[in-house]
Amino acid sequence: MAPSPSMDSKSWDVISFAVDKGHGVKGLADLGLETLPKQYIQPPEEKITNSTVVTDDSIPVIDLSNWTDPKVAEQICHAAEKWGFFQIVNHGIPIEVLEGVKEATRRFFDLPAEQKNKHSKDNSPTNNVRYGTSFTPKAEKALEWKDFLSLFYASDDEAAAQWPSACRNEALDFMKKSEFVIRRLMEALMKGLNVKEIDGTKESLLMGSKRINLNYYPKCPEPELTVGVGRHSDVSTLTILLQDDIGGLYVKKLDSDSWVHVPPINGAIVINVGDALQILSNGRYKSIEHRVIANGIKNRVSVPIFVNPRPSDAIGPLPEVLEGGEKPIYKKVLYSDYVKHFFRKAHDGKETVDFAKI
Ligand SMILES: CC(C)(COP(=O)(O)OP(=O)(O)OC[C@H]1O[C@@H](n2cnc3c(N)ncnc32)[C@H](O)[C@@H]1OP(=O)(O)O)[C@@H](O)C(=O)NCCC(=O)NCCSC(=O)/C=C/c1ccc(O)c(O)c1
Ligand SMILES: O=C(O)CCC(=O)C(=O)O
Numbered sequence: 001m002a003p004s005p006s007m008d009s010k011s012w013d014v015i016s017f018a019v020d021k022g023h024g025v026k027g028l029a030d031l032g033l034e035t036l037p038k039q040y041i042q043p044p045e046e047k048i049t050n051s052t053v054v055t056d057d058s059i060p061v062i063d064l065s066n067w068t069d070p071k072v073a074e075q076i077c078h079a080a081e082k083w084g085f086f087q088i089v090n091h092g093i094p095i096e097v098l099e100g101v102k103e104a105t106r107r108f109f110d111l112p113a114e115q116k117n118k119h120s121k122d123n124s125p126t127n128n129v130r131y132g133t134s135f136t137p138k139a140e141k142a143l144e145w146k147d148f149l150s151l152f153y154a155s156d157d158e159a160a161a162q163w164p165s166a167c168r169n170e171a172l173d174f175m176k177k178s179e180f181v182i183r184r185l186m187e188a189l190m191k192g193l194n195v196k197e198i199d200g201t202k203e204s205l206l207m208g209s210k211r212i213n214l215n216y217y218p219k220c221p222e223p224e225l226t227v228g229v230g231r232h233s234d235v236s237t238l239t240i241l242l243q244d245d246i247g248g249l250y251v252k253k254l255d256s257d258s259w260v261h262v263p264p265i266n267g268a269i270v271i272n273v274g275d276a277l278q279i280l281s282n283g284r285y286k287s288i289e290h291r292v293i294a295n296g297i298k299n300r301v302s303v304p305i306f307v308n309p310r311p312s313d314a315i316g317p318l319p320e321v322l323e324g325g326e327k328p329i330y331k332k333v334l335y336s337d338y339v340k341h342f343f344r345k346a347h348d349g350k351e352t353v354d355f356a357k358i
């Protein structure tokens with residue numbers, strides 16, 4: 001049965017429409033539904049309330065105009081230890097590149113469902129390109145109000161052949177123009193761990209592979225009943241996250257049950273430590289839980305670049321970190337096993353990093 005706005009979500013198959021046929025939550029939003037389909041209603045404990053949000057604190061904002069100032073490296077390491085999240089300004093990535101990839105994200109999600117669905121798990125000719133909705137719909141008790149396109153970078157030629165033309169050039173441009181910033185951030189973070197040089201082995205462990213996701217969070221009926229992205233930490237080493245001017249990203253404060261909002265700052269980029277760097281640093285740098293609320297007024301886009309080890313790398317605490325006799329709290333795990341474990345379970349707030357705990 002074809003859905004219509006007045007129709008109760010019991011009378012038609014929401015999952016078939018949004019997930020299997022590839023209309024996504026964008027398709028649901030475009031129907032002009034007045035109520036949220038029940039499949040998206042999250043348990044009440046997932047609701048973010050005023051009592052759990054703190055407004056008198058926020059993640060650090062670090063000015064990178066002067067990379068060579070040792071104080072900048074100190075600020076980066078301090079933020080990675082105490083918050084696991086920070087924003088960077090004056091980073092050198094041109095504003096046109098940032099605007100370009102946000103615009104390309106909107107362009108891709110504005111395509112008809114049948115075009116987007118050519119890139120779904122079932123239809124895509126390559127595992128490196130995947131269009132989908134929610135996180136892992138088969139494992140989730142309640143779905144998330146988010147569509148995504150996930151692009152694993154293998155090579156320029158492969159991207160030219162396989163990535164959707166609506167967003168390919170802009171996504172590649174953002175990845176390339178952020179390389180310098182990623183390297184500088186890694187150099188600073190390694191200094192703080194007593195690692196003097198990023199040799200070939202470290203280069204692979206820290207930034208051997210990359211994935212860029214284009215996230216689309218359409219305006220939502222009854223946004224307070226659902227989530228954009230549920231509580232999770234990233235499995236990357238570092239994530240370079242571009243958000244637009246809508247807001248809605250919340251980060252957990254270390255060793256507390258409170259959350260802080262990450263306010264959009266024009267031209268800034270959010271940086272967060274992922275599980276792989278928490279493991280490599282033996283817990284010094286923190287991979288922090290975060291989540292995105294749904295929005296009832298506007299469509300939101302975000303573009304994270306997940307900087308990762310290579311899938312074939314074994315990750316464990318770096319020798320330099322353990323040199324002084326510090327006890328390892330993580331064992332070595334194959335990165336592809338770690339990521340598979342992450343993708344198989346829902347965003348349930350359970351720590352993925354427990355997978356690598358000794
Ligand atoms: C990820 C793997 C291990 C997949 O291996 P492969 O053997 O090809 O398995 P697969 O059968 O394609 O996928 C396994 C399952 O994961 C799911 N999955 C795979 N890739 C993705 C993806 N990009 N997005 C969502 N689910 C995915 C699939 O749906 C599979 O489940 P099922 O549908 O079979 O039930 C491989 O591609 C790899 O090693 N990649 C390199 C490393 C890498 O990509 N790391 C990812 C860092 S991403 C990161 O840090 C955070 C991502 C994130 C966070 C919040 C979100 O809300 C979100 O959407 C995404
Ligand atoms: O949309 C955002 O601001 C964050 C998205 C996110 O956490 C992710 O894709 O891993």
Ligand SMILES: [Fe+2]
Nearest residue numbers: 232233234290
């Ligand atoms: Fe994330």
